[in-house]
């Protein structure tokens with residue numbers, strides 16, 4: 001059985017078929033990229049898997065259990081994690097406090113954080129930070145961190161509920177090439193070490209071709225291609241939808 005099975009998943013906004021009868025599987029230990037031009041339906045697909053958006057029809061099963069129509073919180077508890085950007089209001093908290101918040105939230109104890117619970121889960125938070133190489137910066141406010149380091153903290157927060165599948169929406173947006181590669185190399189290492197799976201959307205083709213085990217290409221709400229780097233690079237439909245967008249599909253694209 002696949003870790004995640006998506007079958008005939010659709011989302012219609014009025015007459016707009018944002019996602020139209022999409023099918024795919026994700027296996028444990030897999031880093032899977034969901035790519036496609038602007039408006040292809042990537043975010044909509046993501047939000048249906050995470051439960052933030054109700055599907056119009058279709059099925060999403062995690063280890064055989066149906067997630068469609070389940071509340072996002074329940075889906076998170078079932079083992080689907082998600083990296084969210086650290087909200088501006090939490091930037092003044094330290095690195096470790098942000099990860100503690102994520103742990104508390106997972107345990108439904110968020111209400112107590114600002115009173116007596118500020119020391120709770122510190123050790124667990126530090127252990128997560130060590131996995132992303134941020135334990136030495138644990139007591140710095142997030143607002144002082146370099147952008148790439150903030151992304152590492154967000155990754156540690158995404159791991160707080162021990163996800164079997166982690167969803168990452170454009171994890172490297174706004175990053176310099178070196179930071180992008182570092183973050184994706186770290187993500188790949190975590191996928192292997194934790195035997196989890198990651199589904200990520202991405203606009204940087206260099207990152208996708210360098211790190212994804214497999215790619216799904218969406219265009220106008222439908223999957224037009226699926227496979228490894230060679231299959232995708234040479235796929236006529238993929239070349240067609242990206243033609244004129246300035247995206248490169250060259251071999252050995254930038255890798256720092």
Ligand SMILES: Nc1ncnc2c1ncn2[C@@H]1O[C@H](COP(=O)(O)OP(=O)(O)OP(=O)(O)O)[C@@H](O)[C@H]1O
Nearest residue numbers: 013016017018036037038039040041042043044045
């Ligand atoms: N809440 C909404 N209401 C109406 N239409 C929406 C809504 N969200 C998305 N859409 C439409 O659904 C389609 C797919 O959008 P989506 O954001 O999923 O694409 P995307 O592939 O993530 O795009 P991008 O790469 O630009 O983020 C688009 O036509 C978009 O305008």
